[in-house]
Amino acid sequence: MHAAFATGAPCWFDVTTPDIPAAAEFYTALFDWTAEDLGPEAANYTLLRQGDAQVAGIAPATTPDGSTVPSAWTPYFAVSDTNATVAAARDAGAAVFCEPMDVFGQLTFSVLSDPAGATYAVARLITHPGTQNWGAINGPCWVEYSATGAPADAMAHYAEVLGWKYTNAAWETAAENPYQAVSPGSGGHEFGGAHHAQPGEPAPFWSMTIRVADVDAVVAHAAELGGKLLAEPQDMPGPSRVAALADPAGAAFAIMSFGA
Known part of the structure; x- marks a missing residue:
């Protein structure tokens, strides 16, 4: 590998x-x-x-x-x-x-x-470098799973197949369907998470998140290019700001900027 x-x-x-x-x-x-x-x-x-x-x-x-x-x-x-x-x-x-x-x-x-x-x-x-510059501005920084049931139940499959560790996120307070933070089984930084899907949200579904300097500016630019806003920008724990978009063909992805 x-x-x-x-x-x-x-x-x-x-x-x-x-x-x-x-x-x-x-x-x-x-x-x-x-x-x-x-x-x-x-x-x-x-x-x-x-x-x-x-x-x-x-x-x-x-x-x-x-x-x-x-x-x-x-x-x-x-x-x-x-x-x-x-x-x-x-x-x-x-x-x-x-x-x-x-x-x-x-x-x-x-x-x-x-x-x-x-x-x-x-x-x-083998010789393919994979995704480089993980976490850089305009590079992938996170993967997110929307679950129809309990996120922990969904992550159990990946723990068995890929050896992942998953646990309630440090900021999570909900007792029902708590958000799961995911990291490699060998240790290291979290690379993704899993949440219980909201009504109308695609699920079960994996999405990619791109780190950007300014979520609101990218949302506006995406609209100019024919993209569609799926979820309005909102502030999240971290602190971070997140929005969901779709390209003109309908492929969904997320963008995230980090606070100071």
Whole structure:
């Protein structure tokens, strides 16, 4: 496994879309990224970069069998053995959407859904650097799970498959369905969390959060670029300020800025 990522930590993100150039135009304008189309031999998979650092990718919404998948961001979690992890996930109740696949010798990955139906992916990075500049301005900084039931119950699947630690967040006071803070089983910083979904919120669902300098400014810019506001900016513990957006094709993501 790539030394830069602890087992189970988020190591890559990509978004499926019916129009890769349009998605590239939206995200490069919103986050000051650059885009590189890897060509027809890679199904026009497009890399998004922040300077020289790779951030994420854009994948076609059309699958090899000709069917289509919804526009959505998918988090990839780092593993040392993709085949073994997929076998463990199956045993833990996961469904496998994409069997382990090699990508030009750079990584092997698989796309799954947990027992509740939330999509996630696992990857063994070989030469692929994964998501770089984690936590930097205009880089991914968090993953968030919206659960239909108790967040702790949902996280039990990932603890079994990926070795995660999960616990009530330090600021949590609710006795019912408390928010879960998630970290690698080997120790280290929290990289995500799980909350009980509010009425009308997509669930079960994984979302990616991008750190930004000014949430309100990015919300306004996203609207100018054809994006949609899903959740108004609000102040959260941390302190932080958070909003949820969707790109023009409907893929949801969050943005977050941190207080002083």
